Amino acid sequence: MASEPPRKLQIYSAVNTGVSPYKREKYEREAQRYWDAFYKRHQNKFFKDRHYLEKDWGKYFSGEGRKVILEVGCGAGNTIFPIIASYPHAFVFACDFSPRAIDLVKSHKDYKDSCARAFISDLTADDLNKEISPSSVDIATMIFMLSAVSPEKMPMVLQNIRKIMKPNGYVLFRDYAAGDLAQEKFSDKGQKISDNFYVRGDGTRAYYFSTEFLTNLFKENGFDVEEIGVYCKKVENRSRKVVMNRRWLRAAFRMSNGSNRFSSKEALPKGSGHDFAYRSTCIPESVLPSPCNYKTVRVCLR
Numbered sequence: 001m002a003s004e005p006p007r008k009l010q011i012y013s014a015v016n017t018g019v020s021p022y023k024r025e026k027y028e029r030e031a032q033r034y035w036d037a038f039y040k041r042h043q044n045k046f047f048k049d050r051h052y053l054e055k056d057w058g059k060y061f062s063g064e065g066r067k068v069i070l071e072v073g074c075g076a077g078n079t080i081f082p083i084i085a086s087y088p089h090a091f092v093f094a095c096d097f098s099p100r101a102i103d104l105v106k107s108h109k110d111y112k113d114s115c116a117r118a119f120i121s122d123l124t125a126d127d128l129n130k131e132i133s134p135s136s137v138d139i140a141t142m143i144f145m146l147s148a149v150s151p152e153k154m155p156m157v158l159q160n161i162r163k164i165m166k167p168n169g170y171v172l173f174r175d176y177a178a179g180d181l182a183q184e185k186f187s188d189k190g191q192k193i194s195d196n197f198y199v200r201g202d203g204t205r206a207y208y209f210s211t212e213f214l215t216n217l218f219k220e221n222g223f224d225v226e227e228i229g230v231y232c233k234k235v236e237n238r239s240r241k242v243v244m245n246r247r248w249l250r251a252a253f254r255m256s257n258g259s260n261r262f263s264s265k266e267a268l269p270k271g272s273g274h275d276f277a278y279r280s281t282c283i284p285e286s287v288l289p290s291p292c293n294y295k296t297v298r299v300c301l302r
């Protein structure tokens, strides 16, 4: 019969990470419910439309033919609708595991069957091939989505996306970078689940990526790095008289040739934590634009 772990060990574990094993498991099991509650509370008012996509990634979206795009973890559609506005000939698949988020997308005034199809899907569990033909997507956008997934399950998301990407298709990625001010704030409050992974007060979670971790994660799952960089802003909140140093990672990954050589089993992390045994070469931090040149902007961002 399996015996319970010694009590001392349990206490150590809770103190070490800030979140008890019971809560950690609950946040994982009920991730969908927490995000759905988020959209019940905030509707489509929380995130701003992401108008920087065309400026940052125009070269990937433009070109011959009708581009097929998948917005992964689309939320209320703040990435979908700027893409449709800038590229009216594109077709955008969009998925999220929050039914309320998908309802918000479908009720948006610019949602039309001729240019978009939104559906409910848990990217860590549901096969995208049920909704999208294999090897049919030119570009997958992952905008502040992967950070919401536990590091143990990130490979599953990438393996799922690989199946529907065209050979040489691109994943365009933007998400939280390690060292962001918001991460430092978490560190003070005992909301740490594991290394660089935290839970917010509303039960949603956020992972803070280093360039090395992200590079290895994508390489291990069959993508090559096209570009990657840390992107920094000083965000000034004049009413609260605070200046915050925010950091994001912006990257583009291309499907590796020989796209089917990675089985999903191989892609899974080896340990129970996210101590992946990476085999691939990393891009050293020294070749990245670091330290950041902060530029001051006045915006309100999560």
Ligand SMILES: C[S@@+](CC[C@H](N)C(=O)[O-])C[C@H]1O[C@@H](n2cnc3c(N)ncnc32)[C@H](O)[C@@H]1O
Pocket (backbone or CB within 6 Å): 031, 035, 036, 047, 050, 072, 073, 074, 075, 076, 077, 078, 079, 095, 096, 097, 098, 101, 121, 122, 123, 124, 142, 143, 144, 145, 148, 149
């Ligand atoms: C910060 S929001 C980003 C939304 C959108 N990409 C944007 O640009 O505003 C993260 C989204 O990822 C979704 N998400 C998290 N884990 C997911 C999963 N396993 N499968 C599908 N969607 C997921 C959440 O429901 C949430 O809508």
